[in-house]
Amino acid sequence: MKLTILGGGGFRVPLVYGALLTDRGEGRVTEVVLHDLDDSRLYAVARVLAEQAATVPDAPTVTATTDLDEALRGADFIFSAIRVGGLEGRANDERVALAQGVLGQETVGAGGIAYGLRTVPVAVDIAQRVARLAPDAWVINFTNPAGLVTEAMSRHLGDRVIGICDSPVGLGRRIATVLGANPREAFIDYVGLNHLGWVRGLRVAGRDELPRLLADPDLLGSFEEGKLFGTDWLQSLGAIPNEYLHYYYFNRETVRAYSEVEKTRGAFLRDQQAQFYDEMKRPDTAALTAWDRTRAEREATYMAENRETAGAGERDADDLSGGYEKVALALMRAIARDERTTLILNVRNQGALSVLDTDAVIEVPCLVDANGAHPVAVAPLPDHATGLVCAVKGVEREVLAAAENGSRTTAVKAFALHPLVDSVNVARRLVEGYTEVHPGLAYLK
Known part of the structure; x- marks a missing residue:
């Protein structure tokens, strides 16, 4: 193959x-x-x-x-x-x-x-x-x-x-582990968009074990998301959010932390990987050793600013393996051999999440077989999550429209409608700034 x-x-x-x-x-x-x-x-x-x-x-x-x-x-x-x-x-x-x-x-x-x-x-x-x-x-x-x-x-x-995406998988694994369950035997009730989803249940042998986790502050605070979001907030939500929701729930603190760092995450990776690829130009370099060393540093610093803001400390060793x-x-x-399994994937909605249309790509558990991935129907999200999902999906649709028609006006609309952009004037300045530095955006007229 x-x-x-x-x-x-x-x-x-x-x-x-x-x-x-x-x-x-x-x-x-x-x-x-x-x-x-x-x-x-x-x-x-x-x-x-x-x-x-x-x-x-x-x-x-x-x-x-x-x-x-x-x-x-x-x-x-x-x-x-x-x-x-x-x-x-x-x-x-x-x-x-x-x-x-x-x-x-x-x-x-x-x-x-x-x-x-x-x-x-x-x-x-x-x-x-x-x-x-x-x-x-x-x-x-x-x-x-x-x-x-x-x-x-x-x-x-x-x-x-x-x-x-590996984020939902890692989240489900961490929840199952702290509950003493085998991650392979647990069904993760996860729903949302990519980097915008929530675990609402974790079923083992038909029993939802998530309420037990939410009721135990010590257990809840013992893993990455508990440290990142805080136990009180997770108990208020009644769910465990994907780590990327930290950017939404603690936006002001995160923006301040990112503004104060010597290098942003992208600049750090740019310089780190440039060093790796330069090193690989030397024929005497032990390639796998150099790659392992660089990867370990990369994973250890993942979302460092968010963890510092939350006082979450270093990442656990089990979370450094991708x-x-x-x-x-x-x-x-599963597809090639018809080895049927359930995976959390990004697929077309097909009616699984009733608040979005059929063609909207969502991130949910899917049954996978030789015919592809089939989203599992999920219960409606609570209002606060529904609003966020619909708002961000609306932004995605404006991005797709701008990319299709090359409209600068539509691009401004995409930025302005995002929950984390607080002004139409900011959106206009963002489009100006990005078109100045990205040749790939020259198509926006």
Whole structure:
């Protein structure tokens, strides 16, 4: 089976390949094609993968190309993990937003809108090429903002594009663990949009164990989200929010913390990864060792400003291992081998969440089999969550419209309608600032 990875020179690709190396079953991936616009990054990642495979018999072959059409032809699965504008673009997203006193995080608020505006046209082009060159392939979208990009691609690929994220998986695992349950045996009642969802229940053998967690302040405060949000707030909500909701619930504190750091997250990753890729140009570099060292530092500093604001301390060791590659492998196996499973995924609504239309991409538990991912019908959200979900989905739709018609006015509307942007004038200045620093937004007229 052939797997094509778009953004194949990306830093996290070795996580995916490492997961593939653990799969010895029939019908596994035997061929991996890396595609990237930067051949030096492809070379660096290919070196890491070669060292990963050195002790694994019959490891999937790896080839690399800068020709997109060549990479797509004959693919059974396609991972889309692109970053339009690179980490320099992410750093600019943060800088422009913070200059206006609003959040610039890559998937939330102004930064997420800017990232989406320059990514959607590229993602749509990829989707159209896939429909033409590999119509039977399944596209698994890693590209952020994951829900928005998946919805853009679904307009051309239908249900053959599925978005994934490791945040709900990690959240469900942490809740199950503190409750003494096996995460593999628990059903996570999770619903929302990507980076905007809540766990409302955790059922083990038919019994919802979440009320027990919410009633025990010591237990509730013992894991990442309890430390991040505070036990009183979680008890008030009656649910456990995705960690990204910290940007909404504690926005003022987070913006202040991000404004005071020496380097934003994007600038830190830009400089850190530039050092890694420079190091990989030396033939004597131990590629896998260098990658492991860089990844450990990257994961340990994840959402550091939010944890500092909340007094949450360092991340637990179990939360430093990633997880999206495991979701991707489980998804591929379920489709390719009809190994039926339940996964939290980004898919078209199809009536699962009644407040949104059929084509809206949501993040919910899905039953996965050879025919793809099928969202499980979920109970309505409480009013406060419904309002937030509908507001952000409305913003996503304006981003898609702006990307389709090239309208600067529509782009301003997208920024102005976001709950974390507090003025139409700020929205106008954001569009001005972003179009100045991002050549990829020149299409907005």
